[in-house]
Amino acid sequence: MTDTTSDTPANPPADRARASELSTVGRFLKATELDTRMLGMVGALLIIWIGLHVISSLRLGVNPLDFDSRTFLTPRNLWNLSVQTSAVAIMASGMVLVIVMRNIDLSVGSAEGLIGMVMGFAQVHFLVRMVGLELGNPWIWVLALLIGLALGLLIGAFQGFVIAYLEVPAFIVTLGGLLVWRGAAWWVTSGQTVAPLDATFQLMGGGPAGSIGAKWSWIVGAVACVAVVFALFNGRVQRKRFRFPLRPIWAETLLGAVTCAVIMGAVWLANSYPWPVGIVNRYAAANNLTVPEGGLFIAHGIAIPVLMAIAVGLVMTFITKRTRFGRYVFAIGGNPEAANLAGINTRWITMKVFMIMGVLATIAAAISSARQNSSTNALGTLDELLVIAAAVIGGTSLAGGSGTVLGAMLGALLMQSLQSGMVLLGVDSPLQSIVVGAVLVIAVWLDTIYRKRV
Structure with missing residues (x-):
């Protein structure tokens, strides 16, 4: 096909001259406008997948090209991988906004655990035994989810208010939240596991019925x-x-x-x-x-949780790229003083970002608890580290001002691929933590090098 853009006024001779000086790869990237960092992430993900598949095949003594059902690159494993990634990917899409504004949220895992426990308690005890709804009532899962969304919104609003209006650093506020919400999750049921959950609610966890x-x-x-x-x-x-x-x-x-x-x-x-x-x-x-x-x-x-994650990703991408609120978030992250002088209500924007994070933690809690068909005190433990790592590996700058939702969700898939692959290979849990930590440090180092060259 021919290039129809050469005669348009938008492509002056100077641009065509510069394009002719580029290499073949450079001209291809310029024409397609592909993000080189995103291509690098996709390439790294493919290398990890192929490497895990080859190692798992050799470990079993089978030909990697046979795609044995016990190896990594199989429909069963990749389907489960997509479901396992959903909750972290959803929270990572919100963490992008938090980090872009030069903040951090260490409490998302604990908030997820508390919200999941409250939704489980609402389904098993509050709505059935106290309100009087019969088991299987179609309103049970709806009301439980609404209760969770309200709680997530309140948690986000409270933390955002303390950070924005009381000017307490986000690190301290959310570190306190990490401890407070985890303790509150235990307090809801005195440490007891809540199960089984509503049958319709369980559909959000995947499985044969949840697809x-x-x-x-x-x-x-x-x-x-x-x-x-x-x-x-x-x-x-x-x-x-x-x-x-x-x-x-x-x-x-x-x-x-x-x-x-x-x-x-x-x-x-x-x-x-x-x-x-x-x-x-x-x-x-x-x-x-x-x-x-x-x-x-x-x-x-x-799987339904995968569809939920995709829907959240599309909505969050629209918010960041197509709304005034999204532009304000990146403006504040790029230069808070200039944004404030330009008339942007930086405090209210900060509070809204943490409220969004609370809502996304609720959706993640619903998926995670539905997958297990129970609400436990361990729900969401250390998820805050996976979420932050996913956002950073996905290209979100800790210095603020830049990041993408798609990159964060790909980062979540990459992190979960590593964990799933190491479990498949029988790697001990301590070594898994070492690998994840090393990958995070290397990713930030490579991102620093990339930003210096751009």
């Missing part, structure tokens, strides 16, 4: 591809309207094709993971289905 199946997964994938094509087309129209430089047609086509291929590949992978045999047999018996001699294949499809 949308093959048919709806393909539909979601097709809709996502249509949305990608529309976004590229609309972006091109807007660039023409405001006379901004246009990407070449071949670059637009390549971006759309690769993105849609990744989406449909992920759907195919989710649909390649079948229900366990025992659950299939019970399902067949309950629905009067005949099980063939070779067994009945029922695909999981995309």
Whole structure:
């Protein structure tokens, strides 16, 4: 295809001259406008996946190309990996805003534990025994989730108020929150585990029932591809309207094709993971289905917590890139004094960021407790470290002013991939902590080098 942008006023001869001096890779990156840091993260993730797959295959004495079900790169393991990543990825998307504003939130794991315990207590004790709702009432999970959202909002508002209006450093406030909320979680039930949770609430944790199946997964994938094509087309129209430089047609086509291929590949992978045999047999018996001699294949499809994480990622990306609030957050992080002089209410923005973090902690708590079908005192333990590490590895600068939601969510996937792979390989827990800590330090070091060169 030909480059249709060469005759537009938005590409003067000076720009074309500079482009001709770039290398082939440089011209490709310039044409596609791909973020080199994001490409590096994707490359690192692929290297980790392939490395873990090869090591796990050699450890079992099988050919890596056979994709044995006990190795890393299998539909079962990658499906579980996506579910395990969801809660941390959701909180990491909010941590981006916190760190961009030159703050930190060490309390998200403890807040997640407290909120999860309160939602579990509401389902098992408060709404059933005190309010009088019958077990299985469709309002139980809704009311429990609303209670959790209200609590998360209050926790975020309280911490944000102390940080913004009482001017106590975020590190101290959230460090105190880490201890207070963890203790409060124990106090709710005197350390007792709350189980089982409402059946509908459990759907947010994934599993055979908490997935949308093959048919709806393909539909979601097709809709996502249509949305990608529309976004590229609309972006091109807007660039023409405001006379901004246009990407070449071949670059637009390549971006759309690769993105849609990744989406449909992920759907195919989710649909390649079948229900366990025992659950299939019970399902067949309950629905009067005949099980063939070779067994009945029922695909999981995309898990509900993964859809929740994707939805949160899209909303948070829209907030950071398309709203005045998002622009204010990055302006404050870039230069707080200038933002204040420009008339931005920095205190109220800070408080709202921590309120958003509280809401996201609630969603993560719902997913984590639903996965376990219980609320325990250990829920969310050390998640604050994983969330902060995911945001930083994803390119969020601890100096403030820069970061992306997509990068943080990819960082969460990378961190969870390391942990999942080490568990699969039988690595001891202390060594897992050493590896995660080393990866975090190396990631920050590489990010520092990158920023000096840009």
